[in-house]
Amino acid sequence: MKSLGVGLIGTGYMGKCHALAWNAVKTVFGDVARPRLVHLAEANEELATLRASEFGFEKATADWRALIADPEVDVVSVTTPNQFHPEMAIAALQAGKHVWCEKPMAPSYGDAERMLDAASISGRVGILGYNYIQNPVMRHIKTLIGEGAIGEINHVRVEMDEDFMADPDAFFYWKSELAAGYGALDDFAVHPLSLLWFLFGHVEAVITDMVKPYAERPLQQGGRREVENHDLASVLMRLHGGISAVLMANRSAWGRKGRIALQIFGSKGAISYDQERMNEFELYQAEGRGTEQGFRKILAAPAHRPYGRFIPAPGHGLGFNDLKIIECRELIGAIAGEAASVVTFVDGLRIEKTVHAMAQSFHERRWVEIAS
Numbered sequence: 001m002k003s004l005g006v007g008l009i010g011t012g013y014m015g016k017c018h019a020l021a022w023n024a025v026k027t028v029f030g031d032v033a034r035p036r037l038v039h040l041a042e043a044n045e046e047l048a049t050l051r052a053s054e055f056g057f058e059k060a061t062a063d064w065r066a067l068i069a070d071p072e073v074d075v076v077s078v079t080t081p082n083q084f085h086p087e088m089a090i091a092a093l094q095a096g097k098h099v100w101c102e103k104p105m106a107p108s109y110g111d112a113e114r115m116l117d118a119a120s121i122s123g124r125v126g127i128l129g130y131n132y133i134q135n136p137v138m139r140h141i142k143t144l145i146g147e148g149a150i151g152e153i154n155h156v157r158v159e160m161d162e163d164f165m166a167d168p169d170a171f172f173y174w175k176s177e178l179a180a181g182y183g184a185l186d187d188f189a190v191h192p193l194s195l196l197w198f199l200f201g202h203v204e205a206v207i208t209d210m211v212k213p214y215a216e217r218p219l220q221q222g223g224r225r226e227v228e229n230h231d232l233a234s235v236l237m238r239l240h241g242g243i244s245a246v247l248m249a250n251r252s253a254w255g256r257k258g259r260i261a262l263q264i265f266g267s268k269g270a271i272s273y274d275q276e277r278m279n280e281f282e283l284y285q286a287e288g289r290g291t292e293q294g295f296r297k298i299l300a301a302p303a304h305r306p307y308g309r310f311i312p313a314p315g316h317g318l319g320f321n322d323l324k325i326i327e328c329r330e331l332i333g334a335i336a337g338e339a340a341s342v343v344t345f346v347d348g349l350r351i352e353k354t355v356h357a358m359a360q361s362f363h364e365r366r367w368v369e370i371a372s
Contacts, residue, residue, distance in 0.1 A: 007038060009088055018079055028329070065091065090118040093122040128344075154266060156244070196239060271284075282296065
């Protein structure tokens with residue numbers, strides 16, 4: 001694999017996460033050429049220069065278009081707020097760059113379609129930042145399901161909860177704008193949707209309810225502003241093969257920090273997982289004497305690849321940023337023509353279609369089928 005020239009647009013929470021991944025992927029995996037951190041773009045020159053120095057990029061700019069035009073850049077990380085994804089990703093693809101765009105694709109389904117069209121026309125790789133599917137534990141759960149370890153799956157429950165919008169006195173910011181999307185559905189519930197896709201295939205039908213726990217929020221300059229989207233969503237779903245499922249997402253759940261609680265029920269057992277304890281899961285198998293049956297905890301270990309690339313001892317644990325390093329390695333493999341475990345723009349568009357079907361269901365108060 002040749003060394004890739006990297007451009008990074010945006011240096012907030014996820015921008016730093018991408019920078020850490022690009023910096024560490026060679027050290028962790030060893031089987032790829034070390035990427036060149038070529039160009040970084042931020043909202044102003046001062047911030048761009050500061051972040052380029054901190055993250056290890058050679059050049060800095062306040063003009064993201066200049067970054068995309070840079071002939072030394074082969075792949076662009078887009079980590080800006082949701083509404084900027086389409087313009088930046090499409091411009092990068094049209095300039096012949098590969099794209100690693102944070103989720104969701106775009107607030108507008110039409111814009112998401114344009115992103116996929118641009119990727120298809122360019123022939124470049126476009127993937128989305130759904131790093132939870134990269135967890136070695138999640139990969140092993142998929143293997144267990146495929147092996148029939150808990151029999152035929154009949155019901156799945158998944159909850160995603162955080163409390164970053166739980167305080168009613170917290171100031172209004174861009175995530176509460178309609179321009180950023182529906183709220184909990186596309187900013188948030190797309191993560192559990194990526195897990196459902198990874199484990200079972202795409203959602204086939206939904207019926208949805210959404211709630212605004214706080215109708216208004218205060219402004220820093222005084223006054224108040226109406227909250228334009230919904231922080232809570234509850235969805236009944238039918239998955240591929242007729243599997244019954246429930247999804248609940250809450251951005252205003254006091255005490256929850258990064259919870260994706262997944263319960264999978266089958267004819268011969270069950271699996272339980274929680275993202276807040278991302279290095280373990282519980283497995284119940286209905287076999288042997290009933291007096292000894294029960295959930296058993298399984299800790300992440302080198303046997304759960306690629307855990308061993310990070311740590312040679314079981315039970316020590318990976319972190320959120322480590323999943324991004326795994327995703328970075330998968331992206332590099334995809335660019336090199338390898339089979340890769342990533343959410344492409346094709347599968348990302350199906351997730352977007354599901355989100356918009358959920359919103360349609362809420363507004364029309366009915367079940368909505370999702371065409372393949």
